[in-house]
Amino acid sequence: MSNLTREETEALIAEVLEVYPEKAKKDRAKHLAVNDQSIEQSKKCITSNRKSLPGVMTIRGCAYAGSRGVIWGPIKDMIHISHGPVGCGQYSRAGRRNYYVGTTGVNTFAEMNFTSDFQEKDIVFGGDKKLAKIMEEIEGLFPLNKGISVQSECPIGLIGDDIEAVSKKAAAAYGKPVVPVRCEGFRGVSQSLGHHIANDAIRDWILDPKKEPKAFETTPYDVTVIGDYNIGGDAWSSRILLEEMGLRVIAQWSGDGTLAEMENTPKAKLNLLHCYRSMNYISRYMEEKYAIPWMEYNFFGPTKIAESLRKIAAFFDDSIKAKAEEVIAKYQPLVDAVVAKFKPRLTGKRVMLYVGGLRPRHVIGSYEDLGMEVVGTGYEFAHGDDYDRTIKEMGNATLLYDDVTGFEFEEFVKRVKPDLIGSGIKEKYVFHKMGVPFRQLHSWDYSGPYHGYDGFAVFARDMDMTLNNPCWSKMTPPWKKVAEEAEPVAKAA
Amino acid sequence: MANIMIQRGAQGEYVFYLPKRDLEGTIVSMEFDTPEKWGGEIKLNNGGAYFIEPQAAPDRLPYSVRAKRLDAAE
Numbered sequence: 048m049s050n051l052t053r054e055e056t057e058a059l060i061a062e063v064l065e066v067y068p069e070k071a072k073k074d075r076a077k078h079l080a081v082n083d084q085s086i087e088q089s090k091k092c093i094t095s096n097r098k099s100l101p102g103v104m105t106i107r108g109c110a111y112a113g114s115r116g117v118i119w120g121p122i123k124d125m126i127h128i129s130h131g132p133v134g135c136g137q138y139s140r141a142g143r144r145n146y147y148v149g150t151t152g153v154n155t156f157a158e159m160n161f162t163s164d165f166q167e168k169d170i171v172f173g174g175d176k177k178l179a180k181i182m183e184e185i186e187g188l189f190p191l192n193k194g195i196s197v198q199s200e201c202p203i204g205l206i207g208d209d210i211e212a213v214s215k216k217a218a219a220a221y222g223k224p225v226v227p228v229r230c231e232g233f234r235g236v237s238q239s240l241g242h243h244i245a246n247d248a249i250r251d252w253i254l255d256p257k258k259e260p261k262a263f264e265t266t267p268y269d270v271t272v273i274g275d276y277n278i279g280g281d282a283w284s285s286r287i288l289l290e291e292m293g294l295r296v297i298a299q300w301s302g303d304g305t306l307a308e309m310e311n312t313p314k315a316k317l318n319l320l321h322c323y324r325s326m327n328y329i330s331r332y333m334e335e336k337y338a339i340p341w342m343e344y345n346f347f348g349p350t351k352i353a354e355s356l357r358k359i360a361a362f363f364d365d366s367i368k369a370k371a372e373e374v375i376a377k378y379q380p381l382v383d384a385v386v387a388k389f390k391p392r393l394t395g396k397r398v399m400l401y402v403g404g405l406r407p408r409h410v411i412g413s414y415e416d417l418g419m420e421v422v423g424t425g426y427e428f429a430h431g432d433d434y435d436r437t438i439k440e441m442g443n444a445t446l447l448y449d450d451v452t453g454f455e456f457e458e459f460v461k462r463v464k465p466d467l468i469g470s471g472i473k474e475k476y477v478f479h480k481m482g483v484p485f486r487q488l489h490s491w492d493y494s495g496p497y498h499g500y501d502g503f504a505v506f507a508r509d510m511d512m513t514l515n516n517p518c519w520s521k522m523t524p525p526w527k528k529v530a531e532e533a534e535p536v537a538k539a540a
Numbered sequence: 541m542a543n544i545m546i547q548r549g550a551q552g553e554y555v556f557y558l559p560k561r562d563l564e565g566t567i568v569s570m571e572f573d574t575p576e577k578w579g580g581e582i583k584l585n586n587g588g589a590y591f592i593e594p595q596a597a598p599d600r601l602p603y604s605v606r607a608k609r610l611d612a613a614e
Binding site (some may be wrong): 088090096243289328331334338374432435476 | 545559562580585592602604
């Protein structure tokens with residue numbers, strides 16, 4: 048099917064909105080738009096970061112998910128207590144596949160679930176005593192932990208527990224950082240506020256400028272990787288490129304990251320920011336407080352990688368710039384081989400995306416390098432500045448949808464008929480049943496890494512594997528197929 | 541009164557950031573912009589206007605400062 052024109056896309060949005068009651072229609076209309084590259088400011092065409100409409104299927108998470116699941120969870124040598132009832136921690140345990148090196152349960156703890164398992168009596172009488180006891184037990188059972196964070200679930204804020212007091216007392220008793228994080232799920236409209244709260248907690252409790260700085264030998268080439276959660280090994284395939292360029296990566300935030308790395312971050316010369324949405328807050332803070340510049344980069348697809356490597360090298364001297372060119376040249380044969388193999392199989396295919404706060408614009412480059420086209424994109428929890436950046440990346444007259452509802456997404460897919468959808472696990476099986484190839488783009492469908500040159504090879508293979516899978520031609524069961532073919536015969540008779 | 545952060549953009553222009561509302565925008569005009577006197581009424585590209593108590597220009601940007609909202613953005 049050929050691409051829709053601007054009028055057709057507008058008509059499609061109007062048609063989809065038709066089913067809503069008047070008030071809901073007015074609200075949702077603001078979140079759906081047709082991309083127009085001439086617009087400078089996204090808020091002229093799309094509204095974002097607003098409360099989801101009651102009664103529709105939203106795909107968003109909560110502040111706790113943003114803090115414990117995204118920012119704090121991957122910090123491997125700290126123990127993160129899911130403070131509250133057991134479910135929040137258990138059902139989000141290790142689901143994001145943040146890989147790390149270490150012995151789980153001995154010196155690393157990211158895959159484990161620590162929870163205070165609130166019962167009725169804890170709600171009635173308060174859970175502070177229980178929290179103090181948990182910390183005591185943690186110290187006894189896991190003495191190699193480097194610190195503890197307390198990730199609040201909804202009831203903590205509702206009953207007004209003083210987790211700060213408990214944390215301060217424990218920090219003094221054990222001589223380790225104990226960080227209370229006020230990331231109760233009801234705060235904010237999506238996980239986005241959880242990211243912000245988590246960033247602020249790191250700022251206040253870890254990067255405290257009043258603390259005595261630890262001795263650390265710096266070099267002029269120290270950089271950090273911020274906002275890479277090492278999903279399926281993403282940060283590793285990014286890190287090697289930076290190291291081959293002659294830079295020294297002194298911290299990974301927060302995939303495969305440690306507390307010591309975070310404490311050393313203010314010594315870096317440049318902060319490299321991959322996920323802008325979740326960690327721009329701390330980057331801005333470090334820019335102001337420690338005069339560390341930060342830049343956004345994109346390691347999805349060879350075009351964007353080369354662009355980013357050159358942009359990073361521009362911050363350093365000529366030897367780094369020369370080495371960046373060497374790195375790009377070194378990987379060119381690998382890229383050529385991948386493109387030669389997969390581009391003919393994927394070219395011209397159309398993709399619709401709906402992911403969190405970064406990938407709806409970052410992965411576009413990867414698809415374009417394989418000759419594919421992104422015809423619709425949207426974010427769960429982006430803000431206006433993300434859409435400002437997206438408008439330039441997307442083609443004219445493509446669909447933009449913010450906090451899309453289950454119904455809208457299905458209707459869009461039925462009409463736009465993309466060849467591939469990239470979204471999350473909650474959407475996956477709906478679209479599989481509709482017979483549309485689907486890749487899970489939150490945690491790479493048990494695959495990965497997708498960052499860097501090595502990741503691009505995996506990405507291309509996975510897209511081909513899904514799109515050209517023979518199962519998609521078997522969607523109609525044989526008995527129905529026979530009927531369809533037999534029909535004209537019957538009519539003729 | 542709100543805490544805002546002012547920094548330099550890629551083209552050397554002033555960029556405005558309001559952390560509380562996660563609002564980004566470029567500053568189109570600033571009333572006083574000399575080393576001795578800096579601040580005053582600032583206008584944003586999104587239509588908002590804020591007032592910073594005129595003061596000596598900060599040594600380096602980004603710089604966090606209290607500002608009064610004169611005209612809301614959006």
